[in-house]
Amino acid sequence: xxxxxxxxxxxxxxxxxxxxxxxxxxxxxxxxxxxxxxxxxxxxxxxxxxxxxxxxxxxxxxxxxxxxxxxxxxxxxxxxxxxxxxxxxxxxxxxxxxxxxxxxxxxxxxxxxxxxxxxxxxxxxxxxxxxxxxxxxxxxxxxxxxxxxxxxxxxxxxxxxxxxxxxxxxxx
Numbered sequence: 001x002x003x004x005x006x007x008x009x010x011x012x013x014x015x016x017x018x019x020x021x022x023x024x025x026x027x028x029x030x031x032x033x034x035x036x037x038x039x040x041x042x043x044x045x046x047x048x049x050x051x052x053x054x055x056x057x058x059x060x061x062x063x064x065x066x067x068x069x070x071x072x073x074x075x076x077x078x079x080x081x082x083x084x085x086x087x088x089x090x091x092x093x094x095x096x097x098x099x100x101x102x103x104x105x106x107x108x109x110x111x112x113x114x115x116x117x118x119x120x121x122x123x124x125x126x127x128x129x130x131x132x133x134x135x136x137x138x139x140x141x142x143x144x145x146x147x148x149x150x151x152x153x154x155x156x157x158x159x160x161x162x163x164x165x166x167x168x169x170x171x172x
Contacts, residue, residue, distance in 0.1 A: 006045060006057075010064040013041030013141075017065070017134075018072025022080055030073075034134050037069050038062035038141020039148070046149040054154065058146030059139045066138020070130040078123075 017037025021030045041061050046053050098104065098112055115122060 005048065006061050006064060009041040009044035009048075010061060010068055012044060013037035013039075013065040013138075014068035014072050016040060017069040017138075018076055021069070021073050022076035024080070024084065031133075031137050034066055034069060034137040035141035035144070038065050038138040038143075039145035041065040042142045042145025043149045046146060052152040052154045053146050053150045055143055055146055058142040058144075058150075060142070062139040062142020062145075063135050064138075065142060066134035066136065067131060069138060070127070070134035073130060073134070074127050 014037060017033045020026050020033040020036075026033070038061070041064075042053075042058050045057075045061055094112070095116055098109065
């Protein structure tokens with residue numbers, strides 16, 4: 001099977017899951033969108049595949065879809081957060097929440113203060129977690145998609161294709 005054929009369905013599924021997972025009213029269903037993106041990618045891949053698709057191929061397709069989808073989520077989420085909360089980012093929100101919690105040990109406050117000074121580190125760690133979980137749920141979606149949409153049997157001969165060209169002349 002050709003790996004280049006996996007890229008187009010993976011990109012379509014990844015963009016769909018990335019956009020839906022980034023939109024504030026819909027992002028509460030993030031894992032569902034990731035699984036759905038993997039299922040969509042598997043459906044598109046199975047539909048265009050000339051040979052039966054294995055579950056392993058579905059896992060690989062879901063992994064690729066989830067990985068690309070995590071990057072799409074990051075690309076959409078950061079500008080959306082800046083538009084929704086201008087001047088107050090996630091770090092400031094976390095700082096306000098931390099200030100409202102009574103009896104927090106000074107070591108925890110110091111650790112949090114150190115982390116808030118390194119915003120890039122927080123975004124990088126968040127992206128790593130997003131890559132991991134989107135890849136995991138994408139693999140599940142790709143597997144479910146292949147199981148749902150692949151109806152051909154492995155090892156079965158391809159359907160009969162009549163030979164191309166003109167028919168043979170009649171016997172004399």
